[in-house]
Amino acid sequence: MKPVTMLDLKAEFSLIEKAVRTAIDEVLESQHFVGGSHVADFEDQIARRTGAKHAIAIGSGTDAILVALMACGISSGDEVITTPFTFFATAGCIHRAGGKPVFVDIDRDSFNIDPAKIKAAITSKTKAIIPVHLFGQCADMDAINDIAAKANLVVIEDAAQALGATYQNRHAGTLGDAACFSFYPTKNLGGFGEGGMVTTNDDAFATKVRQLRNHGQTDQYLHAMIGGNFRLNTMQAAILSVKLEHLDAFNKRRNEIANSYNELLADVPSIQTPHIDAVGQSCFHQYSILTDQRDTLREHLTTESIGTGIYYPIPLHLQPCFEFLGYGAGDFPVSEGTAKRILALPVHPMLTDADVKRVAGCIVQHQTQAIPAEATGRS
Ligand SMILES: Cc1ncc(COP(=O)(O)O)c(C=O)c1O
Known part of the structure; x- marks a missing residue:
């Protein structure tokens, strides 16, 4: 009996092996392992693909959520509304950024956060909502954005599972103020290691994420804020660019x-x-x-x-x-x-x-x- 597995990365690799090995060789030849044109090209490809003005490559989907929350200025006592039915990182990052996760139940059909229940969870401390596009299906973003606009809240899409998903003819990654993607190997676009991306149409937010990704550096060895090392490595970017074509x-x-x-x-x-x-x-x-x-x-x-x-x-x-x-x-x-x-x-x-x-x-x-x-x- 032929097994049917949840994933078959070996079979996927066999389809793209030649192009991936060429891309890896290019990085090896360049001996440029952090940043560089492969990362910039991959960012451009994701921006073009999603329609977002900015795409900022990050070391993982988890760090993409964390850095997006940091760029929003989430700090101690701030409440961030999200779903309890998601991968741990969504809520873990809210806590790590200094905020308090406030959960709202899901819709029984879509498995995504139920907009009808969000209003009751908003308090004077609420700063943001993180809807998760669970299993690759977008949350009810019109309803969520409506609620957020009325309460002056930031909306960060957790689009870790949703690269290529659409909602009202727009791509996941452009449906809120910012969005976070994961390129963990099991994802629809999976790297050969960890990877992530933040997308946004907001110029100032994008600049902040770029700075936070590099220890908050605003000029060489000048740190205007405390960020971290949230960079995507060059090898991953080169590999992900090849896989993106498929x-x-x-x-x-x-x-x-x-x-x-x-x-x-x-x-x-x-x-x-x-x-x-x-x-x-x-x-x-x-x-x-x-x-x-x-x-x-x-x-x-x-x-x-x-x-x-x-x-x-x-x-x-x-x-x-x-x-x-x-x-x-x-x-x-x-x-x-x-x-x-x-x-x-x-x-x-x-x-x-x-x-x-x-x-x-x-x-x-x-x-x-x-x-x-x-x-x-x-x-
Ligand atoms: C919904 C969701 N959010 C966040 C993440 C975190 O992404 P990563 O594993 O790349 O850190 C994942 C992926 O595992 C996820 O499925």
């Missing part, structure tokens, strides 16, 4: 696979397939279903050599390190319920149609066997 084709394939799963699973009432947003296009970083039989289904797929993932098993308000925020079980019921029922299926662009059919077939088989047994109380 992003559209890979995202298209992810969409085809998602559509196939949607069709193949449409008649299984115990499975909820991902909500497809009419106002934008997901880049399907993940394809996650919901089911009450999540754990037995996952076991079944494992025995069939089919990889799965759970993003995310513990919402952030229930993480031990955030106990001091004072949240408890039951505070964000949609996030908590989703965490118990969600299961990500393989959706990477190297999957064949036969792989997708086999995954869907195994799910249908499990669910049709599991449901009557549960309904009659038999084990």
